[in-house]
Amino acid sequence: MKITLFIPCFVDLMFPQVGIAMVKILERLGHGVECPEEAACCGQPAFNSGYWDEAREVAVHTLERLRHAEVVVIASGSCGAMMRVFFPELFRGTPQEAAAKELAGKCYEFSDFLARKLGITDLGARFPARVTYHDGCHGLRELKIHDQPRVLLRHVRGLELVEMSDKVCCGFGGTFAAKFPLISTAMAEVKCAQAEETGADYIVSSDSSCLMQIQGLIDKRGGKLKTIHLAEVLAAS
């Protein structure tokens, strides 16, 4: 299969290791991977702020670059939700409406692609640690991704998966984190407390943006917890 990997802007800038791990895993499975330079952002920041015209300016660019792909794997549940769920809405009544719907049908968040589309559970990874999984809200509730990352984690050698008491938001929420920083931080504190209760060494997630929020708080206040993206765990040996 020829896989088009979509690396969102913030993963490109701050978490390149996540994209590299995904390439490694997908190629190891025998698939060809391409990564178009010009598809850089899904337009979600403007979209979520209510500026749909400005969001379309960015999104149309990405849509044009990805529309002919066989399958698109997205390195974030949040951007995945944007392209799968919200692109059809954003482009409703525009000339790109049909293309947006078609693209939505072939977009997959990374863990969803592995577990559901490819039906893979064991990637032969080894990661000896106690970890807890944080569900990014967009992945969990817009894309209904729950079991996929857990199945993959359960097959990692040496890894012990423990659940948090709740599936609560980490408080990132895109521009919300900057518009209401104190509420956002309070939410991160609640999230971290729940993760700490599990006694885990790592919080694993499929969304680097959630991890940026959680790690950002841990780095500020100190703490033993570490964050790591699912792809990095699955690529470890």
Next chain:
Amino acid sequence: MKTPAREFKERAAEITRDLRHRKLINTALRNYEGVRDRTRSAYRDWPAARRAAADAKREALGGLDRCLEELTRRLEGRGTKVHWAGNGRQACDLVLQIVKDKAARSIIKSKSMTSEEIHLNEALARAGFEVIESDLGEFIVQLRHEPPYHIVFPAMHLTRGEISDLFARELGSAPTRNPEDLTMAARRALREKYLTADVGLTGANFAIAETGMVSITENEGNARLTGALPKTMITLLGIEKVLWRLEDLALFLPMLATMGTGQPLTSYNTLYGGPRQPGESDGPAEFHVILLDNGRTRILADPEQRDALQCIRCGACLNVCPIYRNVGGHTYGTTYSGPIGSVITPHFRGLQDWKHLSYASSLCGACTEVCPVMIDLHHHLLQNRRNAARGKPSKLERLAFKLFAAIINRPWLYQLAKRMGRTGQRFHPLIKGGRLDPARAWTRTRELPPIARESFKEYWRRRERRGR
């Protein structure tokens, strides 16, 4: 004067630091979640129950004019006086007129968020009437001169100790930490009031068109006393509360209880069909029903958000909302707080003044997931943002997004921005978290990861070159 947005931010800044508040609310709501889940698990097919409930509400709202006419006809057929109020002021005037006609002095009330919405207590007090809240939680917040903290649990932000102190001060009761003793203290104060009140005022949870009845759900029996003891009963309800069939209650009463408090069924569920009929032993001599619009038809006319009228005010969306759990009910400055409040308040009180509530959300969707009548709550927040930006865009924000689009759509410019960012971030520690820091909103409370030495796209270009 401070804008509602400014006030919201200031109150939020204060209360998010209040760890005692956070612990109190989280503990209470975690307990609620446990009980709710246990009760909900008794449903054989919860998703089907949600669909049925949403359908029943949609059916009533789809023909709301006919549904309300039928309700009115049936109610009037048994001697109820039905009044229509276009807005809160009209509804308050109607109540005032009735209590004046009855030469009433004292009014006893059972719980009604709709009366909070139209500020009825204030209107009655201004006109010189004594108004007593008979629901325990409402009674407590009334003594404190504050609005309810939560749609269902008005006094959940208070500890037993605080309530004991309040009662000792206001009612002269002996200090106690025992909930039963506290309830008894309130009951002693309230029993007097029931007997002397001339008018009883209630809200309603549902109204049934086919039988012409008003349905009231409560746990303390206070609404029954409010309806039964005074000679005149007034029920105030929003027009969206009406359902077509009596059998719909078989679905809605357990659902409201399950999601509201985690009970399989609320302790008292009463149907009111009119004033005391000849040969009946109790009930009010006069029964008035006030049907309130107050912005509801505006929601009805909104094809995207009409489902917001399906709300049964169970409070489940507040309970799961991580924003609500951190800022609490009073921070919103609205009658209806939490996700449903953020959705409907702009319709009631103006989008531009109340749009900040739609932005004060991480759009996590926990509310939509839990809503028993399937209101698409968090997507409505997104639509409110779109409508707000369309109506009155922020020049600065629009410029920022345009600039971002111009950069991100051009690989060479994006590459240049990356390089500049890498240079710039070397000096970031000098200003980090301070007033000059452009990322201050983030860096005051969190660390920001640096731009990587080699971005993914740079890595990919290097790899492609090597490959070739």
